[in-house]
Amino acid sequence: MRRLAAAVRKEFRQFLRDWLLVGLVIFIYTADLVICTSALSFDVRNLKLALYDGDRTELSARLVERFSTTEYFDALIPVARIADVDRLLDGNQADLALVIPAGFAQEVAAGRSTAVQVLLAGTNANTANAARGYAATIVGGFARDMLANHAARHGIANALPSVRAEMRIWYNPQLEFAHFMAVSMIVVAALMVGVITAAAGLVREKESGTIEQLVVTPLRSHELILAKAAPPFTVGMLSLAPSVVIAKAFGVPLAGDLALFIVASAIALAAFLAIGFFIGTLADNLQQALLLAFFVLFPLMFLSGTIAPIESAPALIQWLSTLSPVRYYMQIALGILLKGVGLDVLWPQFAALAVTGFALGTWSVVRLRRQLYA
Amino acid sequence: MLTALLRKETIEIVRDPVTLAVAVVLPVIMLFLFGYGVSMDVEDVPIAVYDQDRTQESVRLVEAFVQSGYFKRHRNVQSPREVGAVLDKADATVVIVIPPTFARRLAAGSDAPVQVLIDGAFSPTALIVSNYVTAIVNRFSTRLAEERLALSGLTARGLVRLESRVWYNAPMKTVNYIVPGLFAVLLMAFPPMLTALAIVRERERGTIEQIYVSPVSPSMFILGKIIPYAVIAFCEMLLVLIVGTTWFEIPLRGSLGLLLGASLLYVFVTVGLGVAVSAVARTQVAAVLLSLVGTLMPSFLFSGFLFPIATMPYLLQLYTYVFPTRYFNDISRDLFLKGIGIEYLWGNIALLALYAAALFIAASLTLRKKVAR
Numbered sequence: 001m002r003r004l005a006a007a008v009r010k011e012f013r014q015f016l017r018d019w020l021l022v023g024l025v026i027f028i029y030t031a032d033l034v035i036c037t038s039a040l041s042f043d044v045r046n047l048k049l050a051l052y053d054g055d056r057t058e059l060s061a062r063l064v065e066r067f068s069t070t071e072y073f074d075a076l077i078p079v080a081r082i083a084d085v086d087r088l089l090d091g092n093q094a095d096l097a098l099v100i101p102a103g104f105a106q107e108v109a110a111g112r113s114t115a116v117q118v119l120l121a122g123t124n125a126n127t128a129n130a131a132r133g134y135a136a137t138i139v140g141g142f143a144r145d146m147l148a149n150h151a152a153r154h155g156i157a158n159a160l161p162s163v164r165a166e167m168r169i170w171y172n173p174q175l176e177f178a179h180f181m182a183v184s185m186i187v188v189a190a191l192m193v194g195v196i197t198a199a200a201g202l203v204r205e206k207e208s209g210t211i212e213q214l215v216v217t218p219l220r221s222h223e224l225i226l227a228k229a230a231p232p233f234t235v236g237m238l239s240l241a242p243s244v245v246i247a248k249a250f251g252v253p254l255a256g257d258l259a260l261f262i263v264a265s266a267i268a269l270a271a272f273l274a275i276g277f278f279i280g281t282l283a284d285n286l287q288q289a290l291l292l293a294f295f296v297l298f299p300l301m302f303l304s305g306t307i308a309p310i311e312s313a314p315a316l317i318q319w320l321s322t323l324s325p326v327r328y329y330m331q332i333a334l335g336i337l338l339k340g341v342g343l344d345v346l347w348p349q350f351a352a353l354a355v356t357g358f359a360l361g362t363w364s365v366v367r368l369r370r371q372l373y374a
Numbered sequence: 375m376l377t378a379l380l381r382k383e384t385i386e387i388v389r390d391p392v393t394l395a396v397a398v399v400l401p402v403i404m405l406f407l408f409g410y411g412v413s414m415d416v417e418d419v420p421i422a423v424y425d426q427d428r429t430q431e432s433v434r435l436v437e438a439f440v441q442s443g444y445f446k447r448h449r450n451v452q453s454p455r456e457v458g459a460v461l462d463k464a465d466a467t468v469v470i471v472i473p474p475t476f477a478r479r480l481a482a483g484s485d486a487p488v489q490v491l492i493d494g495a496f497s498p499t500a501l502i503v504s505n506y507v508t509a510i511v512n513r514f515s516t517r518l519a520e521e522r523l524a525l526s527g528l529t530a531r532g533l534v535r536l537e538s539r540v541w542y543n544a545p546m547k548t549v550n551y552i553v554p555g556l557f558a559v560l561l562m563a564f565p566p567m568l569t570a571l572a573i574v575r576e577r578e579r580g581t582i583e584q585i586y587v588s589p590v591s592p593s594m595f596i597l598g599k600i601i602p603y604a605v606i607a608f609c610e611m612l613l614v615l616i617v618g619t620t621w622f623e624i625p626l627r628g629s630l631g632l633l634l635g636a637s638l639l640y641v642f643v644t645v646g647l648g649v650a651v652s653a654v655a656r657t658q659v660a661a662v663l664l665s666l667v668g669t670l671m672p673s674f675l676f677s678g679f680l681f682p683i684a685t686m687p688y689l690l691q692l693y694t695y696v697f698p699t700r701y702f703n704d705i706s707r708d709l710f711l712k713g714i715g716i717e718y719l720w721g722n723i724a725l726l727a728l729y730a731a732a733l734f735i736a737a738s739l740t741l742r743k744k745v746a747r
Binding site for chain 1: 497537
């Protein structure tokens with residue numbers, strides 16, 4: 001125990017002396033969180049709508065008005081010729097175009113079926129999909145009113161049946177992407193800090209040759225790893241406090257049990273440190289370690305539901321992601337901070353996080369022991 | 375003299391085949407990971423149904439959801455308690471609650487509400503899903519009204535219909551827009567770092583002093599470094615382009631010549647950034663970190679590759695112009711998806727060219743200063 005305490009003291013002194021690294025850790029948990037959460041979003045706002053009204057009647061103007069009174073469309077650009085629609089879409093000046101054909105009002109008055117067209121620039125699939133949904137909702141509501149008018153004109157006054165969807169969005173009623181992003185950035189921060197500090201800490205010892213000196217001391221390999229893990233683990237866990245406060249400032253409800261989140265974060269950070277140590281055993285110098293670290297970091301980040309939901313990925317990727325502790329930590333973080341659910345719902349994720357973390361930790365200790373003490 | 379420098383550099387590169395292999399093969403692996411991994415396509419969204427009505431009408435409503443192709447029926451729910459649990463466990467993204475009076479209210483010709491609960495944790499999907507829900511319920515409702523009118527002898531089918539056509543990316547697949555953007559991002563992953571390392575290595579080993587005392591001029595030295603790494607980077611680009619377009623079946627609608635020309639320009643910019651990093655970084659570790667933080671990360675986040683620039687705060691929108699990935703990302707997407715020509719693209723191409731020239735001039739100037747000292 002005294003042995004371990006001495007080693008831990010040495011590691012802390014060494015870690016805190018590198019103020020650049022400590023600063024970087026705090027930066028990732030705080031400033032980075034603020035910048036990315038406020039800048040990066042998949043929100044679909046300020047859509048630019050080109051408008052070709054070939055009908056120019058009172059009715060077509062009413063349909064146009066439905067589009068202009070919603071908040072989704074930032075600018076309505078009326079065009080005189082249909083060819084101008086192409087030009088606007090090609091030049092990124094419009095995201096979508098509404099085309100009302102000539103004779104629109106006449107056809108509707110006669111009770112014949114008519115179509116209005118919406119042309120969408122599909123370059124960004126997500127934006128196009130949302131824009132199409134807005135258009136469908138507006139035109140659908142308009143169609144419904146036209147039908148009622150039509151019936152009234154023919155003297156059918158009795159009410160028509162209608163179905164109304166009362167929609168409730170759970171967990172994030174305003175559909176603010178910042179809520180998701182803030183949680184995701186906390187998870188990513190733990191991942192980056194854990195992997196990079198652990199890998200760099202181990203390799204620096206290797207590179208400067210001081211690891212041999214550690215090997216000949218009575219320090220055991222798991223004690224060495226524990227001592228190496230202690231400073232980044234402590235700094236990472238302490239940085240969690242400001243990052244949770246920042247998330248709260250961005251409107252994340254922090255609905256669940258924060259103590260449970262801290263437990264999950266501790267397990268996750270330990271697992272990420274284990275990944276870093278594993279990389280450290282593979283690399284001989286710092287450059288190799290850093291290169292390896294980021295080849296591991298990026299796939300882990302992108303394939304664990306921190307950017308896009310893993311449910312939309314193909315089956316093979318989904319299967320691969322079950323091996324990633326990041327995926328489970330992300331689910332737990334969303335569950336506790338956003339949804340407010342507890343251990344009764346999240347226990348499978350907790351179990352999986354613990355198992356993947358423990359497996360990685362053991363594996364890297366075994367590897368390190370074989371490498372150093374063989 | 376340049377040929378001698380090039381020969382020296384080539385020998386050094388060939389001597390380290392591992393790095394060379396990493397530089398060429400890893401981008402392809404990353405291409406696959408991101409091409410498949412980053413998908414926001416909304417299809418087969420799992421729905422849970424709590425049908426308290428159990429009538430022909432309520433069954434038809436649920437059918438309308440399934441037949442739209444966007445939703446798949448995941449399970450039925452029997453109690454209000456289960457409704458919450460299904461969303462909490464993320465078993466289903468949408469729960470439809472049909473109240474017991476549904477069919478009765480419809481028969482009376484009145485308003486029949488149904489409750490739709492949507493998991494909003496990942497808001498982009500939730501937004502699209504809520505739009506689908508509204509559209510489906512609207513259509514169902516209009517259909518019912520039409521049927522009722524038909525009973526009274528008035529036919530009016532589909533008075534105002536919406537025909538939507540998606541240009542450039544008709545199936546609205548994320549992959550069609552991710553992969554052309556990846557060409558821009560992947561090229562930022564390796565060429566800047568490798569070039570920076572090649573120069574910093576000389577400085578760390580002290581061999582750069584020998585260059586200073588030799589008759590080689592600074593711009594010659596820079597060219598001698600840039601050309602071999604640009605060749606590697608261009609091969610990397612070609613490989614990624616070929617694999618990306620054939621495997622993911624991304625059609626190239628624009629001109630191939632224009633794409634290759636712009637790629638060549640971009641390759642020089644990426645290598646030039648490596649030179650710029652080497653001017654600042656003293657050690658190889660610093661060079662790796664700086665190229666990670668200064669080129670790769672912003673390329674991912676602030677180039678419009680994943681996150682649209684239009685929704686960023688204004689200051690950060692300006693910030694995106696600092697990174698050349700933004701320009702090539704636009705060019706690549708416009709060429710692949712839109713197939714538009716130089717008349718639309720010249721602005722971005724000119725900015726890329728300007729960037730390349732500025733990098734080269736700055737690099738030779740800093741080196742000259744060092745020689746003079």
